[in-house]
Amino acid sequence: MANVTVIGSQWGDEGKGKIVDWLASRADAVVRFQGGHNAGHTLVVGEQVYKLSLLPSGIVTGTLSIIGNGVVLDPWALKDEIAKLRGQGVEINAENFAIADNCALILPFHRDLDGLRETAAGAGKIGTTGRGIGPAYEDKVGRRALRVCDLAHLDKLDPQIDRLTAHHDALRAGFGEPPIDRERLKADLAEIADFVLEYAQPVWKRLKKVRKAGARILFEGAQGVLLDVDHGTYPFVTSSNTVSGTAASGSGLALGPSAVGFVLGIAKAYTTRVGSGPFPTELEDETGQRLGERGHEFGTVTGRKRRCGWFDAVLVRQSCAVSGVTGIALTKLDVLDGFDKVRICTGYRLRGKILDYFPAHAADQAEVEPIYEEMDGWSESTAGARSYADLPAQAIKYIQRVQELIETPIALVSTSPEREDTILIRDPFSD
Ligand code: GDP
Ligand code: IMO
Ligand code: MG
DSSP states (O other): OOOEEEEESSSSOSSHHHHHHHHHTTOSEEEEOSOOTTOOEEEEETTEEEEESSSOGGGGGTOEEEEOTTSEEOHHHHHHHHHHHHHTTOOOOTTTEEEETTOEEOOHHHHHHHHHHHHHHGGGOOOOOSSSHHHHHHHHHTTOOOBGGGGGOGGGOHHHHHHHHHHHHHHHHHTTOOOOOHHHHHHHHHHHHHHHHTTEEOHHHHHHHHHHTTOOEEEEOOSOGGGOTTTSSTTSSOSSOOSTTHHHHTTTOTTGGGGGOEEEEEEESSEEEOSSSOOTTBOOSHHHHHHHHHTTOBOTTTOOBOEEEOEEHHHHHHHHHHHTOSEEEEEOGGGGTTOSEEEEEEEEEETTEEESSOOSSHHHHHHOEEEEEEEEOOOSOOTTOOSGGGSOHHHHHHHHHHHHHHTSOEEEEEOSSBTTOEEESSOTTOO
């Protein structure tokens, strides 16, 4: 089991970036396999803070970093992010960075449509990141997308642009927007093409080669299982599958689904969510406020305040089940320091019935009432702890209770944003 797949087990922002960065030095390649620049992964290394959206977190340690075919790629966002990271001294070149040539592109009218729909939806909006993710995936499965490889064949774009404009111009007209400016689109693509093509290649082939040579591959998920388009809180989800199995289809890795290896689910010691949608353990009181302040819960991508609540063991247990999680990395334990009492949701009440799972319908999801178990908190600091022995007894009890309830072993505990402030219980790469 030489590979590790990192996925979020809640609604995103669990600390995937920190954990991937921590594991990256022991991996030979880091691969993004879904999502796009809706992701925001924060890495803290000493004084430096790196914020990544599209680039795999492995790039910071100089590990071979790959954007797989399952990602939707905005070429202009890529260019900006590469420039920003180079400005922070990160080396990015055709040796350590590759993009799948069959990756679908996010184009400017995808972002327009994302925004137009959200504005039109008013209170019913999804609260997307406004990056055009949904419309780009729609075009991919609608067989209209432009892909990275099209940038090498700009003279053959017309039939595809016909398909795109036939679809989008009708939608745009409905919003009172002018049709797509074809000439401008072609000119913009021509201008950015060489920049992207420098890194473009059949990455499935590259992965096959590194796999054969015995490489350890680290798959970096974005978002979280509760934002998965099948398993999440539909329709308040993102437009891709975020579960572990997607690592295989979203990268073209040889060996198929078994290649995902150790599935490391990342879970915050409490729960957060950005955007709309059900959230049973949400706390709209002082406690929620305190979690948000202590955890600095503001979105990396949009700066929006994240909604906060207690740890929901029902949701994480369900995420672990549908995503085949081998072990959990429990992050932000330090944020719970100093609470007199801490609570864990162990089940739901729905119209007089007790549920041990999260129902599929949005109305039921909105109506379930959490059933809590309360435990004593701890007054000591766990911040910066690097071994189990450094943790107060009550914090250990909390971790053990979480582990029991989610029916999945805890492999790592994270106690600060800093790379090295991580407690290793079971090494995901050692199997
Ligand atoms: P991601 O999207 O899953 O990579 O998570 P984000 O980077 O969006 O959000 C997680 C935030 O928590 C970032 O600001 C991290 O620096 C920070 N963080 C990660 N792990 C810990 C931890 O154990 N303790 C604290 N206090 N902060 C953490
Ligand atoms: P990382 O990788 C948290 C949420 C948005 C919105 C929904 C749909 O940092 O964990 P989209 O723009 O994808 O169509 O928005 O998904 N969302 C995230 N929430 N973390 C993320 O990424 C997210 N990416 C998308 O807030 O509710
Ligand atoms: Mg994030």
